[in-house]
Amino acid sequence: MKFSSRMRDGLTRRSFVTGLGAGGFAAAFPRSAWAISPVAGIIPAQSSAQWHLNISQKHIEIDRKALKAPCVDGSLPGPTLRWRQGDTVEIKVTNHLKHEHTSIHWHGLRLPYTMDGVPGLSFMGIKPGESFTYRFPLMQSGTYWYHSHSGMQEAQGLYGAIVIDPAEPDPNACERDYVIFLSEWTDVSPDDMISNLKMQDDYYTFRQRTAASFPQQAREAGSAVAALKNRLMWSRMRMAATDISDVSGIIYTYLLNGHSPDMNWNGVFRPGERVRLRFINGSSMTFFDVRIPGLEMLVVQADGNDIEPVPVDEFRIGVAETYDVIVQPGDEKAYSIFVQSEDRTGYARGTLAPHAGMEAPVPPMDPRPVRTMVDMGMGDMKPGMSMKDMKMPAQSGTTAGEKSAAPVSMPHHTDVAPANTAAPKKAASMDMKNMDMSDDDMAGMDMSDDDMPGMDMGAKTPAKSVPPAHMPAAPPPPLEIDDPGPPPLNVENQNVAQMPIDRLGSPGDGLEHNGRRVLNYKQLRATRPGTDLRPPSREIILHLTGNMERYIWGFNGRKYSESGPIRLKRNERVRFTLINDTMMEHPIHLHGMWSELENGQGDYQPYKHTIISQPGSRLSYLVTADAPGAWAYHCHLMLHMELGMFRVVVVE
Amino acid sequence: MKGIIFPVLSVVLACSAAGQARADNSQSQDATSPVVTIQHLAADAPSATPFVPVGHMNPVMDQGTYFHGILNEMEGRYSASGTDFRWDGESWYGSDYNKLWLKSEGTLERGRLQDGQQELLYSRSVSTYFDVQAGVRLDLDDGPMRTWGAFGIQGLALYQFEVQATAYVSDEGRFAAKVEGSYDFLLTNRLILQPQAEFNFYTKSDAARQSGAGLSDVDAGLRLRYEIWRKFAPYIAVTYSGYLTQARRIVHDQGGKTGTTRFTLGIRSWF
Numbered sequence: 001m002k003f004s005s006r007m008r009d010g011l012t013r014r015s016f017v018t019g020l021g022a023g024g025f026a027a028a029f030p031r032s033a034w035a036i037s038p039v040a041g042i043i044p045a046q047s048s049a050q051w052h053l054n055i056s057q058k059h060i061e062i063d064r065k066a067l068k069a070p071c072v073d074g075s076l077p078g079p080t081l082r083w084r085q086g087d088t089v090e091i092k093v094t095n096h097l098k099h100e101h102t103s104i105h106w107h108g109l110r111l112p113y114t115m116d117g118v119p120g121l122s123f124m125g126i127k128p129g130e131s132f133t134y135r136f137p138l139m140q141s142g143t144y145w146y147h148s149h150s151g152m153q154e155a156q157g158l159y160g161a162i163v164i165d166p167a168e169p170d171p172n173a174c175e176r177d178y179v180i181f182l183s184e185w186t187d188v189s190p191d192d193m194i195s196n197l198k199m200q201d202d203y204y205t206f207r208q209r210t211a212a213s214f215p216q217q218a219r220e221a222g223s224a225v226a227a228l229k230n231r232l233m234w235s236r237m238r239m240a241a242t243d244i245s246d247v248s249g250i251i252y253t254y255l256l257n258g259h260s261p262d263m264n265w266n267g268v269f270r271p272g273e274r275v276r277l278r279f280i281n282g283s284s285m286t287f288f289d290v291r292i293p294g295l296e297m298l299v300v301q302a303d304g305n306d307i308e309p310v311p312v313d314e315f316r317i318g319v320a321e322t323y324d325v326i327v328q329p330g331d332e333k334a335y336s337i338f339v340q341s342e343d344r345t346g347y348a349r350g351t352l353a354p355h356a357g358m359e360a361p362v363p364p365m366d367p368r369p370v371r372t373m374v375d376m377g378m379g380d381m382k383p384g385m386s387m388k389d390m391k392m393p394a395q396s397g398t399t400a401g402e403k404s405a406a407p408v409s410m411p412h413h414t415d416v417a418p419a420n421t422a423a424p425k426k427a428a429s430m431d432m433k434n435m436d437m438s439d440d441d442m443a444g445m446d447m448s449d450d451d452m453p454g455m456d457m458g459a460k461t462p463a464k465s466v467p468p469a470h471m472p473a474a475p476p477p478p479l480e481i482d483d484p485g486p487p488p489l490n491v492e493n494q495n496v497a498q499m500p501i502d503r504l505g506s507p508g509d510g511l512e513h514n515g516r517r518v519l520n521y522k523q524l525r526a527t528r529p530g531t532d533l534r535p536p537s538r539e540i541i542l543h544l545t546g547n548m549e550r551y552i553w554g555f556n557g558r559k560y561s562e563s564g565p566i567r568l569k570r571n572e573r574v575r576f577t578l579i580n581d582t583m584m585e586h587p588i589h590l591h592g593m594w595s596e597l598e599n600g601q602g603d604y605q606p607y608k609h610t611i612i613s614q615p616g617s618r619l620s621y622l623v624t625a626d627a628p629g630a631w632a633y634h635c636h637l638m639l640h641m642e643l644g645m646f647r648v649v650v651v652e
Numbered sequence: 653m654k655g656i657i658f659p660v661l662s663v664v665l666a667c668s669a670a671g672q673a674r675a676d677n678s679q680s681q682d683a684t685s686p687v688v689t690i691q692h693l694a695a696d697a698p699s700a701t702p703f704v705p706v707g708h709m710n711p712v713m714d715q716g717t718y719f720h721g722i723l724n725e726m727e728g729r730y731s732a733s734g735t736d737f738r739w740d741g742e743s744w745y746g747s748d749y750n751k752l753w754l755k756s757e758g759t760l761e762r763g764r765l766q767d768g769q770q771e772l773l774y775s776r777s778v779s780t781y782f783d784v785q786a787g788v789r790l791d792l793d794d795g796p797m798r799t800w801g802a803f804g805i806q807g808l809a810l811y812q813f814e815v816q817a818t819a820y821v822s823d824e825g826r827f828a829a830k831v832e833g834s835y836d837f838l839l840t841n842r843l844i845l846q847p848q849a850e851f852n853f854y855t856k857s858d859a860a861r862q863s864g865a866g867l868s869d870v871d872a873g874l875r876l877r878y879e880i881w882r883k884f885a886p887y888i889a890v891t892y893s894g895y896l897t898q899a900r901r902i903v904h905d906q907g908g909k910t911g912t913t914r915f916t917l918g919i920r921s922w923f
Contacts, residue, residue, distance in 0.1 A: 564699030
């Protein structure tokens with residue numbers, strides 16, 4: 001495919017106004033009939049409050065995989081919708097599919113629940129031949145996305161980006177502004193994937209440990225005996241350390257703005273310009289690790305909300321998350337946007353260059369991650385180390401504090417992470433520093449700061465019935481804690497995390513200690529304080545559970561059809577605590593309300609719509625139930641959602 | 653008042669550890685601290701007032717039914733005296749909890765169908781890795797037919813051994829048992845070595861079907877398959893089929909072969 005370089009250069013309205021005109025050219029084709037959107041990644045020159053989206057099937061072939069894909073306006077991804085904060089947008093969606101209902105969900109947007117686009121919760125879906133008009137005011141700004149919430153349409157191409165201009169001047173405005181929409185492409189239907197996985201859980205995994213890989217593992221483990229012991233341990237648990245992604249590059253081609261790596265999506269810049277890249281993970285089953293070799297990325301926004309800029313070399317983006325980064329390429333040369341799938345079975349790729357059609361070297365993929373006992377929820381405990389030993393530092397650390405509300409547990413919110421120098425110095429964190437317990441010291445004790453609360457919980461109460469003292473320096477604890485206790489080991493649940501730990505400081509499996517600066521959740525600090533600073537009056541503890549062998553997913557050992565709704569009172573302030581008993585990451589998405597991640601940033605906790613729960617971890621976030629209605633709450637891995645990791649949250 | 657008035661605990665299930673921890677925490681809380689209630693209930697527990705979807709449209713489909721079949725063995729067993737053909741397969745239809753299984757095996761020896769066992773079973777998932785199964789078994793081949801009631805378990809044992817163990821009772825009051833196991837040893841991700849064995853036990857001998865009391869026969873194989881794709885894998889194997897103890901004497905007296913080891917070629921496939 002050849003397109004004018006002008007169409008590829010992602011000019012913002014400012015540039016447009018100064019007369020380059022390319023943005024206008026792009027805007028002239030917002031509803032083109034091209035299969036792979038020729039303007040993919042280009043943000044329309046101007047926002048509009050009125051849209052008409054047509055959903056139809058389109059024959060698309062990428063990487064020799066052909067599919068009659070349901071998509072918006074015949075393009076993949078669908079058109080980028082540019083809106084403006086404060087406007088009331090009106091989007092008419094017409095269903096031209098022959099036999100299927102459809103819907104569009106506006107991911108991350110705060111709106112009346114009847115406009116949320118989830119069939120069965122918000123409305124009845126859009127029948128073939130019919131239209132539905134969404135109408136809602138825009139109370140927020142930033143990068144978001146939309147996708148179908150009907151059947152498996154989202155996995156086959158029914159998605160696109162949303163860019164909402166802030167009403168105030170944008171602190172992160174750049175000369176160039178591109179959407180980088182990440183997704184997958186395959187000609188295998190999602191229903192077939194589910195059916196195959198029900199029969200064989202490692203159907204798509206061809207990177208398992210084998211006899212052939214034993215010598216290498218033995219070298220890495222130090223001895224053949226150690227490697228063998230490790231294999232026997234996993235085999236005894238009937239699990240696989242190589243279980244990273246359920247569906248892999250064996251069938252997926254990973255796309256960047258609808259372009260396969262060969263098609264090499266191009267974004268143009270002039271050396272010295274600041275380029276904003278709005279990364280959206282619109283895939284259905286794949287976590288991506290993003291880097292641009294040779295360029296530092298300044299992360300300025302997460303899930304549509306501005307954060308204090310964090311300079312990184314790499315970041316992981318979970319399914320449905322968004323991150324905006326700013327890069328400033330100074331040289332007249334090309335740079336690869338290199339996006340590996342977490343399981344390293346493939347990558348998406350695009351190029352930033354001074355001229356269209358240039359290429360930069362594509363780096364080799366990193367080694368694939370291997371799950372460890374941390375992922376199994378066994379904490380970071382070394383064999384032979386007693387629980388008592390582990391508890392000691394935490395106790396001494398907090399007894400030195402004057403007003404700690406949590407004598408037995410290291411406060412969750414210690415700001416020890418070096419990157420968080422701007423973090424408010426809470427009493428507890430100062431205690432930490434006075435105690436001279438840097439990361440390094442603690443590493444010498446085989447425990448990192450992140451790990452203590454989890455260990456402590458496990459040590460004290462295997463039944464996990466102590467309300468965790470999340471808040472240092474004493475906001476009163478929640479009034480009510482809904483704690484189901486550890487989930488049962490049953491048909492639908494394979495594992496119980498004995499010692500779930502705080503992994504917010506970890507960039508994720510496969511990214512630790514890779515020599516690069518990789519973003520982690522503790523570094524996310526909002527630029528504005530939260531709008532509701534009340535402490536929670538209720539805590540809801542949920543276990544993420546599943547049985548990989550039978551391929552069933554759920555919460556608390558139950559799939560959706562066996563559970564009831566989670567009921568919240570209007571304006572209730574609730575803490576959701578997620579304990580991940582599975583050995584996989586789950587991107588948990590609550591519709592309609594913000595999830596304020598309790599990552600130690602105090603009043604500046606980041607507002608997110610999708611939060612990655614790492615395997616074997618425990619995390620919490622606060623929700624203000626200010627949006628009445630029925631809302632979907634689910635894992636955004638499409639097959640997990642479809643097979644039970646889904647709940648309805650009802651705000652009364 | 654500090655440290656004197658402890659927060660009142662309302663704990664449905666008594667838990668001394670929890671009580672201790674709360675007491676510790678109370679040190680720093682004053683009398684105005686709110687009462688903490690720990691509900692040992694899941695917030696998403698099944699509800700007496702369930703959510704009714706708009707238009708009864710289920711937002712997700714986690715109650716699907718699936719249909720699969722697998723031919724674990726479909727093979728020719730070669731020897732100088734003639735080639736046997738053997739199959740062993742099963743198919744199932746159903747949901748996560750309830751399934752209907754059809755299992756079938758048999759050997760064609762010199763034009764004569766032997767060892768034909770066909771089972772129709774209802775299967776219920778009972779634990780993380782195991783199902784219990786109950787139904788009927790028909791010994792259906794060129795020998796006299798026998799009918800059995802069947803009850804067994806099937807699943808994935810520790811260390812990832814696939815196992816099946818089934819007990820049978822016949823319409824004549826006899827008992828029998830069958831135990832099967834296999835293990836997939838990955839040489840590479842596609843080249844897989846699978847030891848497999850099946851043992852049959854009977855309480856009484858049945859000369860017409862070449863079975864004897866006690867451990868009656870064994871059918872085992874060491875198969876090396878290559879998964880060209882997941883659902884289609886040709887293999888080479890060494891297989892052994894033989895009679896043991898009393899059955900061995902019965903077969904010997906009938907002039908049959910009591911045990912043979914053979915070079916085998918086959919295809920494993922499923923849908």
